[in-house]
Amino acid sequence: MAILKWSAELDTGIEVIDGQHRRIVDYVNQLHEARERGDAEAVGEVIESTVEYTLSHFAFEESLMEDAGYPLSKPHKKVHELFVKRVADLRMRFRAGEDISGELHGLLSRWLFNHIKNDDHDYIESVKRNMLNLTRETHEGGWLSRSLGRFFGGRH
Amino acid sequence: MQILTWNEGLNIGIDVIDAQHRTIADNLNRLARVRHEGGGSKELEQVFEQTADYALFHFGFEEELLEEAGYELLSSHRRAHAVFVDRVRELQDRFRAGENTSEALHALLADWLFNHIRHEDRAYVDTVRAYMAGPRS
Numbered sequence: 001m002a003i004l005k006w007s008a009e010l011d012t013g014i015e016v017i018d019g020q021h022r023r024i025v026d027y028v029n030q031l032h033e034a035r036e037r038g039d040a041e042a043v044g045e046v047i048e049s050t051v052e053y054t055l056s057h058f059a060f061e062e063s064l065m066e067d068a069g070y071p072l073s074k075p076h077k078k079v080h081e082l083f084v085k086r087v088a089d090l091r092m093r094f095r096a097g098e099d100i101s102g103e104l105h106g107l108l109s110r111w112l113f114n115h116i117k118n119d120d121h122d123y124i125e126s127v128k129r130n131m132l133n134l135t136r137e138t139h140e141g142g143w144l145s146r147s148l149g150r151f152f153g154g155r156h
Numbered sequence: 157m158q159i160l161t162w163n164e165g166l167n168i169g170i171d172v173i174d175a176q177h178r179t180i181a182d183n184l185n186r187l188a189r190v191r192h193e194g195g196g197s198k199e200l201e202q203v204f205e206q207t208a209d210y211a212l213f214h215f216g217f218e219e220e221l222l223e224e225a226g227y228e229l230l231s232s233h234r235r236a237h238a239v240f241v242d243r244v245r246e247l248q249d250r251f252r253a254g255e256n257t258s259e260a261l262h263a264l265l266a267d268w269l270f271n272h273i274r275h276e277d278r279a280y281v282d283t284v285r286a287y288m289a290g291p292r293s
Contacts, residue, residue, distance in 0.1 A: 071287070071288040072172060072221060072288070074220055074221075074224050075216075075217045075218070075220040075221040075224070076217070077220075078216050078217055078219075078220040079213050079216055079217050081216075082212065082213055082216045083213070086209075103205075106202060106205075106206065107209070110206050110210075111209070111210070111213070114179050114210065115213075117175070117179075118172060118175035118176050118179060119172060119175075119176075119217070121172075121175070122171055122172035122175070
């Protein structure tokens with residue numbers, strides 16, 4: 001397990017999405033650190049925070065894609081669902097007392113990296129075009145705040 | 157075990173699918189590298205797991221896309237994926253039981269996958285492109 005370093009190929013150029021992705025990478029690194037320290041309680045807490053945040057991120061992202069009329073939003077949503085199922089399974093095993101933090105870290109780091117690079121990059125053009133249209137019609141802060149509020153509450 | 161060099165002939169012309177296929181090829185090459193460098197069974201098991209995992213995600217994405225696009229050969233395509241997954245799982249189970257099946261996994265990936273991309277996946281391109289270009293409700 002290594003500390004994940006942000007690399008340029010993870011940037012989508014959509015600031016709000018890149019911010020959320022960076023936050024998830026931070027959580028993944030926190031998981032690694034908690035594990036290194038042997039701090040089981042912290043591991044448990046980070047797992048919960050990571051899962052919750054990732055779910056909100058997925059919902060936000062799916063909303064962006066659908067609003068933009070991105071043609072592959074349903075298949076993209078499908079891989080989100082598959083990932084959530086995998087993580088839910090790991091969380092259940094963790095709650096039953098099994099140390100799955102290594103497996104979770106591996107899943108998060110490798111899957112996330114590939115998902116951002118392959119799948120998220122594919123929606124950039126559609127979403128950026130839509131965001132430009134939206135900011136022409138409404139104040140950006142208004143639209144963005146509303147969307148973030150919908151999925152993250154005060155936690156974005 | 158050969159290292160696979162991606163070539164233009166493996167692109168089917170749908171960017172996100174090509175990117176996912178390239179990732180599977182990368183996993184294949186990682187497996188070859190870990191084996192060549194004498195990686196331990198823990199490391200091999202990890203690569204096995206990640207290779208199988210990613211293929212599942214890719215199949216999920218692809219099948220959903222084919223369903224949305226109304227691809228007429230969807231059910232046989234799904235069946236082909238299912239056969240592959242069963243084979244990978246069998247190799248994984250045998251690996252966990254102590255048998256080194258990493259070479260068999262590599263061979264499966266290299267043969268099955270690249271034939272599947274070149275034939276079955278290529279066959280859906282027109283339908284999917286038409287779907288992506290057309291109006292959606």
